Structure formats: structure tokens, C-alpha cells
Amino acid sequence: MDQPVLPLGAPRGERADAVRNRLHLLATAREMLAEQGADRLTMDGLAERAGLGKGTVFRRFGSRAGIFQALLDDDERAFQERVLSGPPPLGPGAAPLERLIAYGRARVGFLVAHREIARAALDGTQPVPAGPETPLSRMHIRMLLGQMGLGAxxxxxxxxxxxxxxxxxxxxxxxxxDLTQAADQADERLAHGWQDLVQRVCRP
Amino acid sequence: MDQPVLPLGAPRGERADAVRNRLHLLATAREMLAEQGADRLTMDGLAERAGLGKGTVFRRFGSRAGIFQALLDDDERAFQERVLSGPPPLGPGAAPLERLIAYGRARVGFLVAHREIARAALDGTQPVPAGPETPLSRMHIRMLLGQMGLGAxxxxxxxxxxxxxxxxxxxxxxxxxDLTQAADQADERLAHGWQDLVQRVCRP
DNA sequence: AATACAACCGGGGTAAAGTCCGCTTATGCT
DNA sequence: AGCATAAGCGGACTTTACCCCGGTTGTATT
Structure with a gap:
């Protein structure tokens, strides 16, 4: 007899209590982040405030950076959604160059808005692929570059x-x-700079 | 009466013993680096092996990353020399675009060769200007870009x-x-990619 | 429903970064 | 040369990320 198909949606996945704890830890981390900033967020403090053991925190996230990667990943889901299936020019439908420009603008905005978490998510001992987020950024850029037939x-x-x-x-x-004093201005300059850069790179 | 002019050359600089210790620490760090790799280099270990106190190590370099920044800085001096006053196309005399290409190639080579130190010199809690090295890279690129009159x-x-x-x-x-398995190949691809990139960016 | 097993939890333990402050020593002046 | 002062030094102390493993609890099977 075959297995029931339903539970395979999360194939041998996290146990229910583990999921509960993970979500609770993420929520607690967000609270602490909002109240005290990233550098005051310690693993002990998080565990205590969440009412859990320190070991639990580490098993769930692997490292301190892992927590911020998880938070960033979470925030990035909506962003990815817009890129993969939202309206053009960010989503599919526009010309590759337009999409690339739109993507840069959106990503700069995202990073500026999440700069504290993004910085804290860097590991230092590890290349960036630590989070599943940059691979996507790279894959997307790579795809768009491939679609416009650049030279060799x-x-x-x-x-x-x-x-x-x-x-x-x-x-x-x-x-x-550089950023806090004029976040939106820097945001705009970087986005515009990106547009200029890729237009220069991609023109025939 | 005026002050004697001579001692102002190094205005109230490091004390002689401090200089001695700094050099000794750097040399010891290099030994440990060569023997054990960057991640096994601890502040306690360095202090002990150098026969100095831990406090001394931290006052001299500020942080663990600071040691690697100092090492990198040291290695980069020769490189800077070549850029600022060596023969073209890296040094002055060639056309800006050629210099920019040459600079990228040279810097990629430098970074590949020093990747372990360079990575370890990243702080994570701090933007990169931590070392006086990147500012120079930026200034140089900025100068060369300025010399060729790009559009607005x-x-x-x-x-x-x-x-x-x-x-x-x-x-x-x-x-x-990615690098150790074929360091020189990656080196060459990155250098060539840089050339392609700036040529695209800078063409009229 | 009972059982076996794997995953999970907790919190004490370790190592390493970074801080502090009283003592020592180089330096510049007289 | 002798002195005043500021810089330097050392190493104990604190904090924090990360490891470990015995006990517990969810989950799948019968």
C-alpha cells in the first residue's frame, strides 16, 4: 500500500514542536531587533526571552548569522514573489534590460530597508551563499543577461x-x-547608478 | 623660542618599544598564518607565542580583524607603489581605460593571492574602510573614471x-x-571579465 | 492504544574576543 | 643626570558564540 500523499508536502520535515519553536524564535528575534538593534541580540538573551534553551536556538539556526539569514529570507519571500510572478517591469513580461533595471532598483530598496539584518546575516567565515537568497539574485541576473544576447x-x-x-x-x-542620514537619497542614487551601469554594459 | 623641527617628523608617534612589539607581533602572526591558517590564529595564541600580553595585542590592532588588516596593508604597500609610480599600463603614463583594465587585473591577482588574509580582514560589524586599503582602490578607480570623460x-x-x-x-x-581548485583559472576569468566590463562601461 | 524510534529540548561547559586598571618604562625637558 | 608625564604593558575578568549529551516528547507503525 502506498503512503498517504498529504504528509509528503513536508517530507519527513520538522516536527510540529520544532516548527512552533522556530516561528516563536523568529518572532521573538524580531521584537528584540526592533527594540534593541541587531548587535544587542545575543543567543542567550533570545533563548531566555523565548523561554527556550540555548541549544534549541542553535539547532534551529546553526549560528548567530543564521538567525538573521532566516529573518532576511522570510522578508525576501514577498520580494521574490514580485520578481517571479508579479507585474512587469519587475515581473515577467517586460524586456530583459528593463527587468534588470527594475530588479536592481527593487533590490537596492530592499537592501537599504533591511541593511541591518542583511549585514548581520553575513558570516565572515563563510561565502555568501549561506542564505538561499543571493543565489536567487544571481540566478535572476544571470537569466536576464542570457536573454539579451550580449557579445562573447x-x-x-x-x-x-x-x-x-x-x-x-x-x-x-x-x-x-552614509545611509541613515539620508537613506532614501542614497537609495535613489544607487538605483539610478545601477540603471546607468547596466545600460552601459548592455548596449550594443 | 620655537620647538626643534626634527621630532615633528613623527609627531608624538609610537614609542620605540611599541614599534618593536608591533613588528614582532606581525611577524609572529605571519608565522602562525603560514603554519596553521587564518582561522586557527587566536589572540591568546598570538600573544603567548610572541611572549607578550593580550592587552598589548589588542591595543596595537584593535580587534582580530585589525591584525589581518595590518598584514594586508603591509602586503599592499608594494602593490600601491607599482600603481602610483610604476611602469605603465599599471602605473601612470597609459590611457585611463588601459590603466583601469590593468588595475583590475592586478588587484584581482592580489586578492586571489591574499584571499585568506583579505577575508579574515573583513570585520562584519564594520564597513570596509576599516583598512586604509580599499579607500585607495576606490580613489584610484574614481580618478581614472574621471579622466575619461564619461557621460553624465x-x-x-x-x-x-x-x-x-x-x-x-x-x-x-x-x-x-571555487578558488583553491583552480586559483589561476579563476584569476584569469575574473581579470578578463573585468576588462570586458569596464570596456563596456566606458565605450562612447 | 501501545510501542519503538528518531528528533528535539535544555542548560551546563568550553574557547576565544574584547575590556580594565594598576604597574612599568620610554621620552622630552631642565 | 634626574624628573614628570604620558604611553605602553600584562593578565585577570567579562561576555558571548558555539558544543555536547542525557533526558524528554512527538510520530509512525502495529
């Missing part, structure tokens, strides 16, 4: 470099004060 | 984005295995 470029390398041009300023170079 | 681009933003495109792959995205 090394598409993989160009993709990484453009991804870095998009994320790097926020993750690596711009100081907190 | 936002030069500052373009500079950060290109700097990120250059450093990001090494600092952020490429995993250790």
Missing part, C-alpha cells in the same frame, strides 16, 4: 560582478551613517 | 559599484573551493 562575454563572471556591484555597496562599503 | 554618470556611485564588482567576488561570493 563570460556570462558567469559578468553575473557575479554585477551582483557584487549591486549588493557590495550595501553589504561592504557604505557605512551606517 | 554619477561618478561616485559608479565608482563604488565598480569597486564592488572588483572586490565582491573575492570577498563575498566565491567560496574557498
Amino acid at each position: 562575454a563570460d556570462l558567469d563572471v559578468l553575473t557575479v560582478q554585477l551582483t557584487a556591484a549591486l549588493d557590495g555597496p550595501l553589504l561592504l562599503y557604505l557605512s551606517a551613517s | 554618470a554619477d561618478l561616485d556611485v559608479l565608482t563604488v559599484q565598480l569597486t564592488a564588482a572588483l572586490d565582491g567576488p573575492l570577498l563575498l561570493y566565491l567560496s574557498a573551493s
Whole structure:
């Protein structure tokens, strides 16, 4: 006899209590984040406030950075939705170049809005793929670049470099004060700079 | 009466013993790095092996990342020399675009060769200007971009984005295995990709 | 419903980064 | 040379990320 089909939706997945705890930890982390900022969020503090053991926190998220990656991942789901199936020019339907420009603008906005979490999600001991989020960014850029037939470029390398041009300023170079003092202005300049960059890169 | 002019050359600089200790710590750090790799280099271990107190290590370098920044800075001095006053096309004398291409190639090579230190020099809690090295990279790129009169681009933003495109792959995205398995190949692809990128960006 | 098993939980334990402050020593002036 | 001062030094102390493993609880099977 075959297995019932329903429970395979989460194939041998988390146990119910584990899910409950994970969600509770994420919610608690968000509270603490809002109240005290990312750098005051300690694993002990989170565990205590959530009423759980420290071991639980680590098994769920692996590391401190893992918590922020999970939070970021969560926030990014809606964003991904808009990219994969929302209205153009961000979603499918527009010309590749337009989509690429729109994607950059949207991602810059997202990163500026989530810069604290995004920074905290960096591991340092680990290359970025730590979260399942950047792969998507790269895959998407790569796909769009592929759709417009650029000359004999090394598409993989160009993709990484453009991804870095998009994320790097926020993750690596711009100081907190550069952003907080005029977040939306920086946002606009970066978005516009991205547009200029990819237009230059992609013109025939 | 005026002060004697000589001692102002190093205005109230480091004390002699401090200099001695700093150099000794850097040398010891390099030994440990060569023997055990960056992640096994602990502050306690370094202090003990150097025969100094931990407090000394921290006052000299501020943080663990600070040590690697100092090492990187040291290694980069020769590189900077070549850029600022070496022979073209890396040094002055060649056309800006050629210099930019040469600079990217050289920096990629440098970063690939020093990737372990460079990664370890990242702080995570701090934007990159932590070391005086990236500012120079940025300034140089910015200067070269300025020399070729690009259209009405936002030069500052373009500079950060290109700097990120250059450093990001090494600092952020490429995993250790991506590089160690074929370091020179990755090196060449990145350098060539950089050339392609800036040629696209800078053509009229 | 009872059972077996795997996953999960808790919280004490370890290691390493970073801080502090009283003591020591180099430096510049007289 | 002797002194005043500021810089430097050391190492104990605190904090925090991360590990471990015995006991517990959810889940699938009969």
C-alpha cells in the first residue's frame, strides 16, 4: 500500500514542536531587533526571552548569522514573489534590460530597508551563499543577461560582478551613517547608478 | 623660542618599544598564518607565542580583524607603489581605460593571492574602510573614471559599484573551493571579465 | 492504544574576543 | 643626570558564540 500523499508536502520535515519553536524564535528575534538593534541580540538573551534553551536556538539556526539569514529570507519571500510572478517591469513580461533595471532598483530598496539584518546575516567565515537568497539574485541576473544576447562575454563572471556591484555597496562599503542620514537619497542614487551601469554594459 | 623641527617628523608617534612589539607581533602572526591558517590564529595564541600580553595585542590592532588588516596593508604597500609610480599600463603614463583594465587585473591577482588574509580582514560589524586599503582602490578607480570623460554618470556611485564588482567576488561570493581548485583559472576569468566590463562601461 | 524510534529540548561547559586598571618604562625637558 | 608625564604593558575578568549529551516528547507503525 502506498503512503498517504498529504504528509509528503513536508517530507519527513520538522516536527510540529520544532516548527512552533522556530516561528516563536523568529518572532521573538524580531521584537528584540526592533527594540534593541541587531548587535544587542545575543543567543542567550533570545533563548531566555523565548523561554527556550540555548541549544534549541542553535539547532534551529546553526549560528548567530543564521538567525538573521532566516529573518532576511522570510522578508525576501514577498520580494521574490514580485520578481517571479508579479507585474512587469519587475515581473515577467517586460524586456530583459528593463527587468534588470527594475530588479536592481527593487533590490537596492530592499537592501537599504533591511541593511541591518542583511549585514548581520553575513558570516565572515563563510561565502555568501549561506542564505538561499543571493543565489536567487544571481540566478535572476544571470537569466536576464542570457536573454539579451550580449557579445562573447563570460556570462558567469559578468553575473557575479554585477551582483557584487549591486549588493557590495550595501553589504561592504557604505557605512551606517552614509545611509541613515539620508537613506532614501542614497537609495535613489544607487538605483539610478545601477540603471546607468547596466545600460552601459548592455548596449550594443 | 620655537620647538626643534626634527621630532615633528613623527609627531608624538609610537614609542620605540611599541614599534618593536608591533613588528614582532606581525611577524609572529605571519608565522602562525603560514603554519596553521587564518582561522586557527587566536589572540591568546598570538600573544603567548610572541611572549607578550593580550592587552598589548589588542591595543596595537584593535580587534582580530585589525591584525589581518595590518598584514594586508603591509602586503599592499608594494602593490600601491607599482600603481602610483610604476611602469605603465599599471602605473601612470597609459590611457585611463588601459590603466583601469590593468588595475583590475592586478588587484584581482592580489586578492586571489591574499584571499585568506583579505577575508579574515573583513570585520562584519564594520564597513570596509576599516583598512586604509580599499579607500585607495576606490580613489584610484574614481580618478581614472574621471579622466575619461564619461557621460553624465554619477561618478561616485559608479565608482563604488565598480569597486564592488572588483572586490565582491573575492570577498563575498566565491567560496574557498571555487578558488583553491583552480586559483589561476579563476584569476584569469575574473581579470578578463573585468576588462570586458569596464570596456563596456566606458565605450562612447 | 501501545510501542519503538528518531528528533528535539535544555542548560551546563568550553574557547576565544574584547575590556580594565594598576604597574612599568620610554621620552622630552631642565 | 634626574624628573614628570604620558604611553605602553600584562593578565585577570567579562561576555558571548558555539558544543555536547542525557533526558524528554512527538510520530509512525502495529
